Amino acid sequence: xxxxxxxxxxxxxxxxxxxxxxxxxxxxxxxxxxxxxxxxxxxxxxxxxxxxxxxxxxxxxxxxxxxxxxxxxxxxxxxxxxxxxxxxxxxxx
Amino acid sequence: xxxxxxxxxxxxxxxxxxxxxxxxxxxxxxxxxxxxxxxxxxxxxxxxxxxxxxxxxxxxxxxxxxxxxxxxxxxxxxxxxxxxxxxxxxxxx
Amino acid sequence: xxxxxxxxxxxxxxxxxxxxxxxxxxxxxxxxxxxxxxxxxxxxxxxxxxxxxxxxxxxxxxxxxxxxxxxxxxxxxxxxxxxxxxxxxxxxx
Amino acid sequence: xxxxxxxxxxxxxxxxxxxxxxxxxxxxxxxxxxxxxxxxxxxxxxxxxxxxxxxxxxxxxxxxxxxxxxxxxxxxxxxxxxxxxxxxxxxxx
Amino acid sequence: xxxxxxxxxxxxxxxxxxxxxxxxxxxxxxxxxxxxxxxxxxxxxxxxxxxxxxxxxxxxxxxxxxxxxxxxxxxxxxxxxxxxxxxxxxxxx
Amino acid sequence: xxxxxxxxxxxxxxxxxxxxxxxxxxxxxxxxxxxxxxxxxxxxxxxxxxxxxxxxxxxxxxxxxxxxxxxxxxxxxxxxxxxxxxxxxxxxx
Amino acid sequence: xxxxxxxxxxxxxxxxxxxxxxxxxxxxxxxxxxxxxxxxxxxxxxxxxxxxxxxxxxxxxxxxxxxxxxxxxxxxxxxxxxxxxxxxxxxxx
Amino acid sequence: xxxxxxxxxxxxxxxxxxxxxxxxxxxxxxxxxxxxxxxxxxxxxxxxxxxxxxxxxxxxxxxxxxxxxxxxxxxxxxxxxxxxxxxxxxxxx
Amino acid sequence: xxxxxxxxxxxxxxxxxxxxxxxxxxxxxxxxxxxxxxxxxxxxxxxxxxxxxxxxxxxxxxxxxxxxxxxxxxxxxxxxxxxxxxxxxxxxx
Amino acid sequence: xxxxxxxxxxxxxxxxxxxxxxxxxxxxxxxxxxxxxxxxxxxxxxxxxxxxxxxxxxxxxxxxxxxxxxxxxxxxxxxxxxxxxxxxxxxxx
Numbered sequence: 043x044x045x046x047x048x049x050x051x052x053x054x055x056x057x058x059x060x061x062x063x064x065x066x067x068x069x070x071x072x073x074x075x076x077x078x079x080x081x082x083x084x085x086x087x088x089x090x091x092x093x094x095x096x097x098x099x100x101x102x103x104x105x106x107x108x109x110x111x112x113x114x115x116x117x118x119x120x121x122x123x124x125x126x127x128x129x130x131x132x133x134x135x
Numbered sequence: 136x137x138x139x140x141x142x143x144x145x146x147x148x149x150x151x152x153x154x155x156x157x158x159x160x161x162x163x164x165x166x167x168x169x170x171x172x173x174x175x176x177x178x179x180x181x182x183x184x185x186x187x188x189x190x191x192x193x194x195x196x197x198x199x200x201x202x203x204x205x206x207x208x209x210x211x212x213x214x215x216x217x218x219x220x221x222x223x224x225x226x227x228x
Numbered sequence: 229x230x231x232x233x234x235x236x237x238x239x240x241x242x243x244x245x246x247x248x249x250x251x252x253x254x255x256x257x258x259x260x261x262x263x264x265x266x267x268x269x270x271x272x273x274x275x276x277x278x279x280x281x282x283x284x285x286x287x288x289x290x291x292x293x294x295x296x297x298x299x300x301x302x303x304x305x306x307x308x309x310x311x312x313x314x315x316x317x318x319x320x321x
Numbered sequence: 322x323x324x325x326x327x328x329x330x331x332x333x334x335x336x337x338x339x340x341x342x343x344x345x346x347x348x349x350x351x352x353x354x355x356x357x358x359x360x361x362x363x364x365x366x367x368x369x370x371x372x373x374x375x376x377x378x379x380x381x382x383x384x385x386x387x388x389x390x391x392x393x394x395x396x397x398x399x400x401x402x403x404x405x406x407x408x409x410x411x412x413x414x
Numbered sequence: 415x416x417x418x419x420x421x422x423x424x425x426x427x428x429x430x431x432x433x434x435x436x437x438x439x440x441x442x443x444x445x446x447x448x449x450x451x452x453x454x455x456x457x458x459x460x461x462x463x464x465x466x467x468x469x470x471x472x473x474x475x476x477x478x479x480x481x482x483x484x485x486x487x488x489x490x491x492x493x494x495x496x497x498x499x500x501x502x503x504x505x506x507x
Numbered sequence: 508x509x510x511x512x513x514x515x516x517x518x519x520x521x522x523x524x525x526x527x528x529x530x531x532x533x534x535x536x537x538x539x540x541x542x543x544x545x546x547x548x549x550x551x552x553x554x555x556x557x558x559x560x561x562x563x564x565x566x567x568x569x570x571x572x573x574x575x576x577x578x579x580x581x582x583x584x585x586x587x588x589x590x591x592x593x594x595x596x597x598x599x600x
Numbered sequence: 601x602x603x604x605x606x607x608x609x610x611x612x613x614x615x616x617x618x619x620x621x622x623x624x625x626x627x628x629x630x631x632x633x634x635x636x637x638x639x640x641x642x643x644x645x646x647x648x649x650x651x652x653x654x655x656x657x658x659x660x661x662x663x664x665x666x667x668x669x670x671x672x673x674x675x676x677x678x679x680x681x682x683x684x685x686x687x688x689x690x691x692x693x
Numbered sequence: 694x695x696x697x698x699x700x701x702x703x704x705x706x707x708x709x710x711x712x713x714x715x716x717x718x719x720x721x722x723x724x725x726x727x728x729x730x731x732x733x734x735x736x737x738x739x740x741x742x743x744x745x746x747x748x749x750x751x752x753x754x755x756x757x758x759x760x761x762x763x764x765x766x767x768x769x770x771x772x773x774x775x776x777x778x779x780x781x782x783x784x785x786x
Numbered sequence: 787x788x789x790x791x792x793x794x795x796x797x798x799x800x801x802x803x804x805x806x807x808x809x810x811x812x813x814x815x816x817x818x819x820x821x822x823x824x825x826x827x828x829x830x831x832x833x834x835x836x837x838x839x840x841x842x843x844x845x846x847x848x849x850x851x852x853x854x855x856x857x858x859x860x861x862x863x864x865x866x867x868x869x870x871x872x873x874x875x876x877x878x879x
Numbered sequence: 880x881x882x883x884x885x886x887x888x889x890x891x892x893x894x895x896x897x898x899x900x901x902x903x904x905x906x907x908x909x910x911x912x913x914x915x916x917x918x919x920x921x922x923x924x925x926x927x928x929x930x931x932x933x934x935x936x937x938x939x940x941x942x943x944x945x946x947x948x949x950x951x952x953x954x955x956x957x958x959x960x961x962x963x964x965x966x967x968x969x970x971x972x
Contacts, residue, residue, distance in 0.1 A: 043229075043288055044179065045311075046188050047369065053954070054334035055891035070224045077226045084177075084190075086137060086219035089940040090884065090947040090960040094222055095139050097177075102229055103313040103368040110369040117332070123369040125231075125311055126179035127289040129187055131163045133170045136880075136939055138962075140834065146303070147799035148240035182289040183233065183296040183309040195880055196833040196964040203834040210797070216834040218882075218962055220940040230365065232374050239489070241426035256410045263412045270363075270376075272323060272405035275475040276419065276482040276495040280408055281325050283363075312365035315373055317349040319356045322415075322474055324497075326555065333520035381415055382499040382554040389555040396518070402555040404417075404497055406475040416551060418560050425675070427612035442596045449598045456549075456562075458509060458591035461661040462605065462668040462681040466594055467511050469549075498551035501559055503535045505542045508601075508660055510683075512741065519706035567601055568685040568740040575741040582704070588741040590603075590683055592661040602737060604746050611861070613798035628782045635784045642735075642748075644695060644777035647847040648791065648854040648867040652780055653697050655735075684737035687745055689721045691728045694787075694846055696869075698927065705892035753787055754871040754926040761927040768890070774927040776789075776869055778847040788923060790932050814968045821970045828921075828934075830881060830963035838966055839883050841921075870923035873931055875907045877914045 043099065044083075044126040045106055049119045050093040057118075068114040081109060097126070136192065137176075137219040138199055142212045143186040150211075161207035174202060190219070229285065230269075230312040231292055235305045236279040243304075254300035267295060283312070322378065323362075323405040324385055328398045329372040336397075347393035360388060376405070415471065416455075416498040417478055421491045422465040429490075440486040453481060469498070508564065509548075509591040510571055514584045515558040522583075533579040546574060562591070601657065602641075602684040603664055607677045608651040615676075626672035639667060655684070694750065695734075695777040696757055700770045701744040708769075719765035732760060748777070787843065788827075788870040789850055793863045794837040801862075812858040825853060841870070880936065881920075881963040882943055886956045887930040894955075905951035918946060934963070 053062055076082035084097040100106050110121060146155055169175035177190040193199050203214060239248055262268035270283040286292050296307060332341055355361035363376040379385045389400060425434055448454035456469040472478050482493060518527055541547035549562040565571050575586060611620055634640035642655040658664050668679060704713055727733035735748040751757050761772060797806055820826035828841040844850050854865060890899055913919035921934040937943050947958060 089218040125182040273408040275404040311368040461590040497554040501552040647776040683740040833962040869926040
């Protein structure tokens with residue numbers, strides 16, 4: 043099951059820099075773990091913004107929620123989720 | 136150069152059904168031609184809506200505009216374009 | 229898989245009343261067929277508006293799109309889709 | 322009387338973690354009490370967000386307000402309320 | 415049960431003037447009938463716009479929907495509904 | 508002169524609870540004083556939100572501003588004002 | 601009583617040019633009549649748009665509504681109304 | 694050159710009251726100085742809100758920016774600017 | 787005086803193709819005339835949309851309105867205008 | 880490759896004035912360095928707001944992101960990016 047996910051990160055004004063750095067490092071590690079497992083299929087940076095556009099390929103909604111809600115930067119992210127399906131004009135990849 | 140493109144189609148209320156059908160057929164053919172050339176890299180349907188989410192990989196902005204503005208359904212589409220770059224946490228694909 | 233679906237109907241200004249009536253009758257029949265199959269689990273009217281709030285329980289995104297995009301009133305509806313999962317505080321129903 | 326209620330939770334940046342945890346525990350207990358009484362009829366998680374979609378079945382507007390405004394997380398929630406009625410195409414459940 | 419209802423009227427560009435006039439006359443008659451019955455408790459014009467602000471006092475959501483959806487101008491109105499309850503600081507009227 | 512006024516209250520995250528309580532008590536007293544004088548003609552709670560819908564009947568814009576801007580909770584409220592007039596279909600009350 | 605009024609004009613796509621011209625001429629005449637009477641105190645064009653910003657000085661809300669709703673272009677205008685009062689820092693004019 | 698300027702003031706939650714008071718006094722003095730020079734031609738309070746609607750008459754965009762950006766309350770204001778011109782139906786004032 | 791102007795073109799659904807073509811040709815000619823005179827200083831296409839971003843350098847607001855409101859495609863454009871000034875960090879060009 | 884970039888700066892309420900000043904000085908220096916290199920082609924102030932409108936001419940999306948995300952004021956800016964191409968009616972500059 044495919045989902046387009048857009049994540050905008052906003053670090054709170056008074057956040058502790060050490061906490062921010064630790065969460066960023068953990069986010070990166072977790073993201074790569076999920077990419078290797080194939081669940082985080084695409085990950086792009088939005089040019090000019092602290093945001094990403096991603097495509098997830100997970101078993102179901104519950105798994106998507108588990109994955110997103112445990113990301114280290116989750117408390118600081120605004121997230122939108124769009125369910126995607128095969129397009130009738132898409133060629134087999 | 137990568138671009139996230141979201142296209143929402145709205146057929147005008149009084150459109151001639153034959154015209155609508157012809158444009159849809161042409162759109163499909165053109166879309167597949169661009170997929171085969173590698174410029175229309177991803178094409179997904181948004182579940183529940185007459186809309187798609189796509190990723191284009193084209194030489195530059197001018198080529199993106201040329202490709203989108205000559206789509207047969209272009210006059211009936213609302214389009215948003217988001218430039219994408221490599222994400223520092225993305226693994227090599 | 230559960231989805232919250234909100235459908236707002238807007239009949240075009242000059243629509244043929246016979247066409248409108250036929251689609252409404254077909255919509256009702258199709259809706260009840262899907263309720264009986266268990267895929268259209270809940271269907272409520274939004275008080276004061278020509279709109280409904282529904283919960284679908286379908287196999288996957290592709291089936292949701294198939295069901296929604298073939299509704300007789302689909303061309304006249306604005307639709308929003310929200311994927312739902314079990315809530316950790318929800319009691320077994 | 323049925324109401325669709327959507328609740329988005331936003332924990333303030335500098336909130337005391339112990340206070341947050343206590344309110345979450347209380348919210349869960351209160352939510353389950355209301356589910357058992359039948360007033361909080363449905364409770365779903367919105368996939369990917371700290372938010373829920375619920376259906377309440379209460380005596381009237383006053384009771385709905387009493388229930389929502391005394392939730393432990395109420396001060397941190399953005400809430401929308403939509404009155405629902407029976408849909409003419411709905412089958413008896 | 416009290417509801418704040420805001421109705422904005424938009425006559426379609428090509429509407430038949432005789433139809434518009436007939437619906438306006440019927441709307442007025444129906445509105446006064448509901449005011450006399452006590453269900454349409456308040457009716458005000460929004461200064462400078464073809465719109466009204468109303469307060470309805472009806473038995474339940476189903477009755478509100480029945481009343482609003484059978485108004486002669488309903489097909490041309492955008493309607494918002496807000497459930498109201500007694501305010502703890504309000505004096506008995 | 509009638510005005511529909513909608514007030515949404517948002518208590519700042521770190522507000523002193525004693526200050527909040529004092530302003531609430533003062534707000535209630537001031538509100539009842541204005542209701543008794545006839546200027547705050549209607550006051551309803553919006554079900555499920557820390558907000559009210561009110562109708563004021565005051566001499567002019569200047570008096571409306573004087574009344575609203577001196578409410579104890581004014582610094583924490585988002586306010587919208589809509590001028591109302593008699594509706595041609597309204598029955599004499 | 602002062603009101604800031606913003607009017608955006610949108611001529612319907614298929615409007616009869618003779619009707620449009622007649623309404624424009626009548627609008628101009630009516631506007632100047634109201635300027636001479638002192639009720640339409642200021643009238644400015646919004647640079648680059650078919651819109652104006654105006655200040656009306658009328659007896660009350662009812663008169664404002666009477667004036668605006670009988671403008672020849674009223675059916676084609678989107679109007680916003682903002683009640684204005686004296687500013688405590690304003691010098692006597 | 695005329696500009697419609699709308700200024701909404703939002704005092705930060707934890708602002709020092711002495712600083713707020715000082716800026717308000719300075720703002721008032723500066724505002725009156727600009728009114729006397731003829732550049733701040735109109736200044737009205739928006740009824741019910743901590744906001745004003747103004748008309749400036751200044752030499753050019755650069756002067757408008759100089760005037761607005763040096764207002765004592767500028768850091769706490771949300772400002773919108775609309776360029777105005779003579780309206781063809783306006784009478785000579 | 788510099789202005790950022792964004793123009794979005796929307797051809798009405800039933801527009802006569804000959805009229806559309808004629809206006810496009812006239813728009814192009816008029817645009818180039820204004821570019822040669824130096825008043826339409828920059829003109830760019832928004833990639834993927836029937837829209838442009840422009841910078842005008844004209845004498846004042848009145849001239850800007852005269853130029854924009856007489857463009858052949860003006861009746862079909864949604865226009866936004868933003869006044870620009872020199873930036874203190876900009877180098878002399 | 881050309882990009883329209885709009886940057887709105889919002890200094891956090893409690894920011895250290897020395898930090899703000901240092902970042903402003905660094906921003907100015909960095910901005911001028913990029914103007915000299917030709918990548919920051921245009922830089923204008925939005926009249927009346929702490930914001931700028933810019934046109935960048937950079938090699939690709941990745942370079943745009945590198946340039947913007949390393950600006951000293953980046954953490955305090957809301958940024959929008961619009962890809963621009965040559966307009967068919969534009970004269971050679």
